[in-house]
Amino acid sequence: MYKWLFSILFLLFITLASFIYFEHTRSIQTITYFPIDTNTSFTTASTKIALTSEKDQQPYNISWTSQSKSNKQVYLRQDASILFANGRLKGVASKWQENTDKIYLKKELSCENSSYFQAISFHYGEVHYPEDEIKSIQQMSHDALYVANSPTVPIEPFSTPQNRFTAEWKEKLDTTTKQQLIYHWNELMQHFQIASGDYHSIPLTSLYLYNERSLPAMSQAQTDQIIGKLWEGLYKNYIIPATSGTSQLESSYIPLVLVAKDRTHLLVLFQLDGKKEKLIQRIGN
Numbered sequence: 001m002y003k004w005l006f007s008i009l010f011l012l013f014i015t016l017a018s019f020i021y022f023e024h025t026r027s028i029q030t031i032t033y034f035p036i037d038t039n040t041s042f043t044t045a046s047t048k049i050a051l052t053s054e055k056d057q058q059p060y061n062i063s064w065t066s067q068s069k070s071n072k073q074v075y076l077r078q079d080a081s082i083l084f085a086n087g088r089l090k091g092v093a094s095k096w097q098e099n100t101d102k103i104y105l106k107k108e109l110s111c112e113n114s115s116y117f118q119a120i121s122f123h124y125g126e127v128h129y130p131e132d133e134i135k136s137i138q139q140m141s142h143d144a145l146y147v148a149n150s151p152t153v154p155i156e157p158f159s160t161p162q163n164r165f166t167a168e169w170k171e172k173l174d175t176t177t178k179q180q181l182i183y184h185w186n187e188l189m190q191h192f193q194i195a196s197g198d199y200h201s202i203p204l205t206s207l208y209l210y211n212e213r214s215l216p217a218m219s220q221a222q223t224d225q226i227i228g229k230l231w232e233g234l235y236k237n238y239i240i241p242a243t244s245g246t247s248q249l250e251s252s253y254i255p256l257v258l259v260a261k262d263r264t265h266l267l268v269l270f271q272l273d274g275k276k277e278k279l280i281q282r283i284g285n
């Protein structure tokens with residue numbers, strides 16, 4: 001009788017453990033690159049940053065959204081988006097859903113200082129066919145917003161300067177951001193003993209430019225594969241840790257993508273929670 005009871009309890013334990021593992025796996029859904037599906041595509045894919053509070057409100061609020069829609073319902077849809085302010089990590093967001101054609105993400109943030117906000121999103125779909133054939137679709141989108149917060153005038157949000165006041169703020173924020181990033185990236189290059197002359201440098205926030213433009217000395221097909229695998233690594237090693245709730249986001253800056261001029265590999269350099277990281281991605285022939 002005791003053996004029978006033990007067997008039942010053991011079976012229940014295995015079932016419960018499997019259920020917990022399955023739910024945990026679902027909760028940390030990963031992005032996985034598969035060959036690009038030429039029969040499925042995105043009809044819309046966008047990222048938007050906007051001021052949502054009154055111009056005299058302190059602190060002010062911004063909204064940050066990512067949305068995308070594919071031309072048909074697919075097995076899995078996912079968006080991952082990263083927001084930076086003055087080059088520093090401000091927030092990360094990710095959402096996935098099965099058997100759908102659209103994803104919508106929205107975050108509201110409270111801010112105080114004048115800032116140059118940049119956001120980049122990776123829109124992803126996993127398409128399943130008979131006989132276990134799996135393909136994927138992908139696209140990037142980007143947005144930027146300057147917010148000038150001066151004690152003498154109302155808060156001024158803008159994407160493109162329209163007057164002398166906003167032009168001066170743009171120059172100031174651009175210069176400050178660039179100086180911080182160059183200093184930080186040089187630190188990472190020195191730490192990992194990387195010769196800058198051996199690589200093409202691309203800030204992560206500029207990667208969206210390669211949706212329809214090939215990387216240096218690469219074909220568009222190679223570029224799509226490289227970028228898909230790059231985001232696969234970023235999601236696992238940067239986005240998930242940054243969403244853990246324990247990360248000090250503002251200790252991280254915009255990651256730097258380095259494409260080797262000999263076309264053998266690429267690197268992604270970044271710092272998270274004070275730890276310097278280097279991702280390596282081999283490039284096939």
